[in-house]
Amino acid sequence: MGSNNGRRLGITDPISLGGPTEYDVMRTSELEKYLREVNLYESQEEAVSREEVLGRLDQVVKNWVKKISRAKGLNEQLVQEANAKIFTFGSYRLGVHGPGADIDTLCVGPKHATREEDFFGELHQMLSEMTEVSELHPVPDAHVPVMRFKFNGVSIDLLYARLSHWVIPEDLDVSQDSILQNTDERTVRSLNGCRVTDQILRLVPNIQNFRTTLRCMRFWAKRRGVYSNVAGFLGGINWALLVARICQLYPNALPNMLVSRFFRVYTQWRWPNPVMLSAIEEGSLGLQIWDPRRNPKDNYHLMPIITPAYPSMNSSYNVSSSTLRIMKDEFQRGNEICEAMEKSKADWNTLFEPYAFFEAYKNYLQIDISAENADDLRKWKGWVESRLRQLTLKIERHTYNMLQCHPHPGDFSDKSKPFHCSYFMGLQRKGVPVNGGKPFDMRLTVDEFKHSVNLYTLWKPGMEIYVTHVKRRSLPDFVFPGGIRPSRPTKGTLERRQTSELKAPSQAISDATDDGRKRKRVDDGSDACLRNSKGFAGLPSSSGDVQGSPPVSTMSSPSLNSKVDHIDINGLGESSREKTENNYTNGLRNSSIAEVSSQNGDMDRPVKCNSPNKDLSPDTSSSKEAEKLAIEKIMSGPYVAHQASQLELDELEDDLELRNQVKELGGNTQGSSMESSSVNTAVVGAVITSLSGGGSSASLFTNAGLEELEPSELTMPLSNGSPPAPVGQRKPIIRLNFTSLAKATGKST
Structure with a gap:
């Protein structure tokens, strides 16, 4: 209950x-059968192998801690009592890992076993000498320091937590808060995975x-x-x-x-x-x-x-x-x-249909990286991946969210090029210009991204990065399954297919009343809950009652809008998704809802649900409306975050990142001394043409009918800030040359 x-x-x-x-x-x-058919469960043999590896690893760290205890001059009794212990967390501990998945592990050691000298020094040396261990890769400077390797073919991510204990008991409970006493920040972060799991x-x-x-x-x-x-x-x-x-x-x-x-x-x-x-x-x-x-x-x-x-x-x-x-x-x-x-109008295959990333957009950013050898590429790749999010943020900021990025969560390799891989971001302009647009560069955006990448302290010759704009029709073949580019349907066929995809689920929902297979559910009577409740709980906060913030997409900043007025970039208004969010939000605001007092984040007057035998179809509008109000009630709490503009967030993050980088680098600017030729950034200009219409059910095929980005010559930013000559008898356009809007608008940071 x-x-x-x-x-x-x-x-x-x-x-x-x-x-x-x-x-x-x-x-x-049916769902469980489907998950087994798509191979999400490991075999019994693999499960046994994992258990054996974890047992072996636990014995290794126990031998390690005794070895360093003896080397540090502890007496023989303390050496015999010295102990370290392995814990698991993440998907393996939760029991949802699949075949070949990594095992997130934590080594907990005593106060005299240091992270730098003993864990990344002595234990690393011991592991490197073991024939069972391969692909050993320490990352001591990460936010959460980790040692990655394979043990008998099983991938391991090993963290280290140094406690303030002289002896680690075998029955140690890491969930107790007292375990955090007198530990450093990296130990707290390392313990967090196990404690959260x-x-x-x-x-x-x-x-x-x-x-x-x-x-x-x-x-x-x-x-x-x-x-x-x-x-x-x-x-x-x-x-x-x-x-x-x-x-x-x-x-x-x-x-x-x-x-x-x-x-x-x-x-x-x-x-x-x-x-x-x-x-x-x-x-x-x-x-x-x-x-x-x-x-x-x-x-x-x-x-x-x-x-x-x-x-x-x-x-x-x-x-x-x-x-x-x-x-x-x-x-x-x-x-x-x-x-x-x-309503039996769709199945699990429909839900799990892969997202066609390389068909969804007409324009992409391609980020290519390369290195001299496999080890360098692994290190370079990890660093660049950690910085790619900053490229998305900078593009959003420098275009005031008018150019939206969709990063693909993974890399691709061209088999013909050794020690090379590529990342891709789909590009979509938000809104449609009405009166044409003014060219603006984004070269400074890419330069800023390159600068952050250049901060890599372990940079070596051969570690290179290229950023290019590529059209969908020019995507490299290696991004497609089997390296084979799928044939493109004709425009008429594509539009009919998209219309069909958009229409089917909507029809299924609207035809619910005609479906003879409607199911009934023994519900707890959310209608009764709603009638018996006095409404939302207004939880206290340090700044008075906190009202729910409107959705992200409905927020705007007058100061930002004033800065981009003269760029002549105008949208067509709200998208169908934004309109839906606004209608829902306004509906909630117009509801007559009373507040009830609460204490410590708990509802002072819990809703009583005493009608478990009442049959309610989950498809009835009253039940769904009751759920809507219940969800709204859940969101009424003291921790309603301030809805800040993305610009404020990015500037704050940049400031924090700069300070963290200075602190971590300790003045080492080895990476920044690279010549521009060693980190080349090829930037191709583009023109975004307007959208033609839009469907009302765009949520099922989000990028249907996207605007076109056409290659064009690089355009120098206008020194006097005046708009370009108007384009005659053509669709309105926005010229983008992938450089910083900051330079064109005189924005100060």
């Missing part, structure tokens, strides 16, 4: 206590249902191209937290319903309202926690997903306005397909 051993799970009451119907049992069985498993009502649902959502996110923390989307821990919250809100539901409600809830979620599994605890150790009321930088997070273990942090700070927009569109698509599935 929404609790675990008598405890309520989550910071609010559940939305529904309804249990599964025969339909849910059947559809969940354990808390998630404690905070979900049914672990098996959680695992199946998470396995499904991870697979969906990878197929739809939104699984990548480094690219600005969401990583494994983020998806786990989002799924866990849905499990709390529907504690008795099977995975079939949990997947459906995942999309329903997060389609309606008004970011940047945070997703939290438990109340944020202040703690007694004085560690900084996520709190936008006190920490300025927390105000600018666009999609906060808060970790449940102390110290609570936002696990999704990498999300940008472009990647948030893409994920919101994908949530909407998933929601429409799930509703169509409930």
Whole structure:
């Protein structure tokens, strides 16, 4: 009933206590069969092999700590008592890993076993001498230092936590807050993975249902191209937290319903309202926690997903306005397909259809990198990947979000070129110009990105990077499966196919009343819950009652708009997605809702749901409206983040990054001494032509009818700031030469 051993799970009451119907049992069985058919479960042999590797690794670190204890002069009794222990976290600990997946592991050692000298020194040396170990790659300077390697073919990511204990007990419980006492920041961050994973498993009502649902959502996110923390989307821990919250809100539901409600809830979620599994605890150790009321930088997070273990942090700070927009569109698509599935108008194959990234856009940025050998490429690749998100942010900022980027979460290799790989970003202009546009350069944008890449302290000759604009028709063959470019349908065929794709799910939803197979669900009576509730809970905050922020896409900054007026870049108004968000938000604002008092983030007057035997179809408008209001109630909390402009966020991040880089580099500017010829940036100009019309159901084929970017000659920025001569009898255009708008507009940072 929404609790675990008598405890309520989550910071609010559940939305529904309804249990599964025969339909849910059947559809969940189909889902599990589907997940097995697509090879998401490892074999029994591989599972045994992983267990053996973990046992062997645990023995290695125990031998290691005894060896360094003896070398440091500890007496024989302390040497015999010296201990280190291996813990797992991430997908393996959650039980949702697939064949060949990495195992996230943590080595916990005593206070006399240092990170630099002993872990990255002695233990690294021991591992390098073992025949079972291959591809050993230490990354001591990472935000969370890690040692990566393969042990008998099993990929391992090994972190290190140095505790203030002389002896590490075998029954050590890393979930206790006291374990963090007298530890450094890197140890706190290293312990965070294990502590968060354990808390998630404690905070979900049914672990098996959680695992199946998470396995499904991870697979969906990878197929739809939104699984990548480094690219600005969401990583494994983020998806786990989002799924866990849905499990709390529907504690008795099977995975079939949990997947459906995942999309329903997060389609309606008004970011940047945070997703939290438990109340944020202040703690007694004085560690900084996520709190936008006190920490300025927390105000600018666009999609906060808060970790449940102390110290609570936002696990999704990498999300940008472009990647948030893409994920919101994908949530909407998933929601429409799930509703169509409930009417037997779609199936699991429809939901998991791969996103056709290289058909979705007409223009791309291609980032090529190369190195002298495989080891250099691995290091160079890791560094460049960590910086690619900054290119997205800079393009958004320098074009005032008029040019949106869609980074592909992965790299591609041209087999004919050794030690080379490529990354791609889809380009889409937001809005359509009315009276033509003024050329503006983006060379400074690319130069800034190149400068941040040049800060790499381990740069070696041969490490190069190129950035080019490429049309869809000119994409290299190696990005396509098997290196074979698919044949392009004719324009008429493509439009008919897109119209059909857009129409089918919408028809399925509208035809619900005619579907004789409509299912009934034993619900907890969310209608009754709504009638019995006095409305939303207005939670206290340091600055008074916090009202929900409008969606990201509806925000604008007058100061930013005034800066770009003279660029003559005008949109056609709101997209269909933005209109939907505005209509929904306005509807909520116009609702007559009373506030009830609350304390410590908990609802003071929990909603009573006492009608479990009432049959309600989940497709009835009253039930969905009740769910909408329940979701809105969940988002009424003290931690409603300030909706800042992307410009403010980027400038703050740049400032923080610069300080961090100076601190980490310690004045080492080795990378910045590279000649421009060694890091070439080929930039091709482009012209964006206008869109012709748009569909009302664009969420299912987000990029249908995208504007065209045509190659053009490089255009020098106009020194007097005057617009170019008007273009006669042609479609209105915006000229872009991929250089900084800052230079053309005289923007100061």
